[in-house]
Amino acid sequence: MASAVFFLDLKGKPLLSRNYRGDIPMSAVEKFPILLMEAEEESWAVPPCFSHEGINYLYITHKNLYLLALTKNNSNASQILLFLHQVVKVLTEYFKELEEESIRDNFVIIYELLDELMDFGFPQTTDTKILKEYITQQFHILDLGPRKPSLPPAAVTNAVSWRSEGLKYRKNEAFLDVVESINLLISHTGQVLRSEVLGSVQMKCFLSGMPELRLGLNDKVLFDHQSNTGAPIRSAGGTTGKSIEMEDVKFHQCVRLSRFENDRTISFIPPDGEFELMSYRLNTTVKPLIWVDCKVNTYSDTRIEIIVKARAQFKKKSTANNVEIRIPVPEDADSPKFESTAGKVKWEPENSCIVWTLKQLGGGRDFSVRAELGLPAVKDLEAEMSRAKRPIKVKFNIPYYTTSGIQVRYLKITEPKLQYPSFPWVRYITNSGEDYTIRMS
């Protein structure tokens, strides 16, 4: 449990704080920037938690802020750090952006939220949708006379803590997005070192009352009963025709986990609006959907030639949109010249890279770019080193396509009391994850 939570600016100056337990001196925060600096001097790898004079400092960074929790006990570290992330999430959902400025502007409501999010160091309600029902933004709008006091929504403490009762929509709709993000690491020789598909089923619900939902996935994705014994969930088929190992499915707290464990049924009462219903991970080696090959030639140390080829390795009927390939170049390079068979190329000297963008890349097509940059006469060894180590990064998205072959068969919606007709919609998309990279030689 956290004793106190602080918002600090980049210099470590407290912007706002909440003392939950009163069992540590609040002045301990003054030591934080000093300790952090000392740790940085001592080691390259400063961990997100450390202990000093009996006080433990746990922190995360967000934009230009530190969020810091202090505790003097042997507390649950993952819970505290996760709670700090949750605070960021809630406040971001309240103010759009969480940074120094928005903290100064909204201190009243932040205090109010902090009071509700945690009590005496125990995290309480961290669901923004529910919080918004009784901690409202219109605080600064002052009106004369007493306002109607708000009541705590029953949902705060209900077993269904993520949905309020009595919601009404004229048209009852539910949207499902199946999003698969690909993380890939390719060596400079073209070998796939690591590949990972992170799948996520995102939902947007606009449904009245307390609907019961049941999600059915295609037969190919067999949530094998074997997984009871810990074996990976196998799905036959998929676009590649090979069987795909689906590992470790995770569900939103609304899904009845014990029901899933027993008969593999995904049943739940959804929260209102947008949320992530489930996520999963595939751990098979996937063929890189977009293949990038890069050759660098240095001519007598005065200019550098980079030839990049990109190939779409998926079926012709699909198309990748907004393809962006970032190729690192030496920091001290100048006067770039480009030739490309498609798309736009530009030089970003501030990031020391060239960016090649293709609005669309059809399946099976390939394009290339030839770039030439000048190098200064004086050779900077260090700049050369750092260029060599930065990887090529690729971004893209491919609509109507999933790597795993997962398909939604049905989404049954029943509201026992209201019995309205409802409309489920499903979309599929595959995109590059945060880490789709190709190492340079």
Next chain:
Amino acid sequence: MSMSQQIERRIRKAFQTPKKGETFELRNGLVSQYARERKDAIQRTIQAMTVGKDVSALFPDILKNIATPDIEQKKLVYLYLMNYAKSHPELCILAVNTFVQDASDPNPLVRALAIRTMGCIRVDKMVDYMEIPLRLTLKDENPYVRKTAAICVTKLFDLNPQLCIEEGFLESLQTLIEDSNPMVVANAVSALAEIQDRAPEIKCFVVDPHILSKLLVALNECTEWGRIAILTSLSDYKASDIKDAEHICERVVPQLQHANPSVVLAAIKAVIAHVEIQNSEAKANLLRKLGPPLVTLVSSAPEVQYVALRNIRIILQKYPQILNRELRVFFCKYNDPPYLKMEKLEIMVRIANEKNIDQLLSELKEYSMEVDLDFVRRAIRAIGQCAIKIESAVEKCVNVLMDLIYNKVNYVLQEVVIVMKDVLRKYKTFESCLPVLCQNIDELDESEARAALVWIVGEYADKIDNSGEILQGFVSIFNEEATQVQLQLITAVVKLYIKKPEAGQNMIQGVLQTGTKSDNADVRDRGYIYWRLLSSDTVIAKDIVLAEKPPIVSTIEDLPKSLLNELIGELSTLASVYHRPAATFMGHGKFGADAVQKRAIEEQKQLANEDEVGAGVNAENLLDVDFSVDSPTVDSPASNPVTASKGGSALDELNDLFAPVQIPKITGNASSNQDIMNMFKNTAPTSSVSHNLSSTKDAFAELNFDNSFSSHANSGVPSKSSKTNEDLLGLF
């Protein structure tokens, strides 16, 4: 800015007569006849408080605004009260009435707010008034109020355990475990677990089969945070038999699929706690189920991931097979924060085996060509660790290491030499590497690398043609070398002398002579030992010096068995992140839990003192409360820091034994304390002020020593510190 300067500035500020300026304006606003202006002034006061301005002088005026139907205004006033209650303990009593009233307000939000805030006003006098509202709210019809009251019991226990026990609040809390509402159950569990942790002797939270079934039911229904609390108490529960353990695991396993990584980690902990008792088949089954969730933890937020990785290391030592197939997951991403990269390397060498070594080696080779120095060195060390761990892969590892040498990067070279020392110690078949290693002696400037090379030359003296020459080079600058190099050098020369007497002859005398004259006792001792050994019997000397060394099994650092067993039960806590038993960082004596709390109280007290000075100026505002306390003003201020430092120094040695805690600063604090005290001496002669002063102090004194109840946690140490307490008490 030094502490004392800061304090001085604050005090100066308090002395200014607030006839104009912000405080004056705020006060006017707070007593305005218009509700809107009052609310606005409250907001601005809170804002000033947020940016660190001291607005405690407005306490009485804020207090006047407490009785309001506007719940948002009420929240702000309560927030202010919580912050400054310590500096105006006697004024807090004036708020009691409102609190008690609010605790039976028709609006459950207000009831909950009142009971929540009351518990946070950590003033002793408040405790007496908490009883009735707390009793009421614990039985409230609204679950939101009940769940808040449940936590308030912990707050009360923290302030006054005796009262809490005598009034039967713990029993009320226990009945809440059977509450119909899962959130109430979760908070009751959290509250009880904490009290149990602080005072195990009262046994307020003993999970029996009945409570167990309640917990298992609530587990499926409550929020993510509640689940963590319940899962944690499940892992502390000792299963009575195999069936019991099986049942718990059955109910816990579905939680591995929860989206919240902290819930997953808590579930893993609970499963591990109940896995040992089960038969081997069930155990293997359960452990296999832990693999995928552990892997998924590696894709959570970096800080959470760090906790997970540190925990995975513990789990891996206990169950080495658990992540056998998952090497790739731990490959470092380019953007990973450094602390994750280092941790991932640690895990990769631990799951390295004959099957995945090729993959790992090509990855490690990639890392060793990166730019971050620490990371590169760690990666090279990892290659060495693999070479020692996996005998069949040693040749590949050595090839990679030798390739790295050709890059001629200084720090790479040094690290390779250090790593090769271990390799050459375990495997005798890499003599071909020796010339390459010896070629680059001039490049080595770190003592660890130099020591490693000297060891290699000594050990392979007969295989290296110019071993005598090399060592001669080191010997000639013997006194400039670091101790570890000197130690190795003595040994190496002795080995050379025994293996190649003709080469070592002219050096041995000199080295032993210089060594035995060294200022360093270790170097001296080693010199003497060899000297005597060589002068007694050369055959025996040879047997001893060239004895077969026990082979190195692993250079991967393991946790000691006892620590491992402790940490496996501490998963996801700070102890499991630090890889240290909780007792070492919870602090002792000066930095112990109680002492830290005392410091917190001291800090408030200090604030109170400053305020009193300010309050003296606007004493007419202080309402007509009669503080008829007879005790005189604080008499010998200087002795306060003296006693404190006495108690501290006695414990310093203890502290040094444990965690690497630094002890400075405190002296600075003490002296600044003294400064304040001196200032009081000079500036607070009026009787009214001194009365106030002593009454506040009394309030603190009471509070202070109720805490000694919980001092059981640190054995031995508290007796000393509580003695200091008594000394202090005597002063008042």
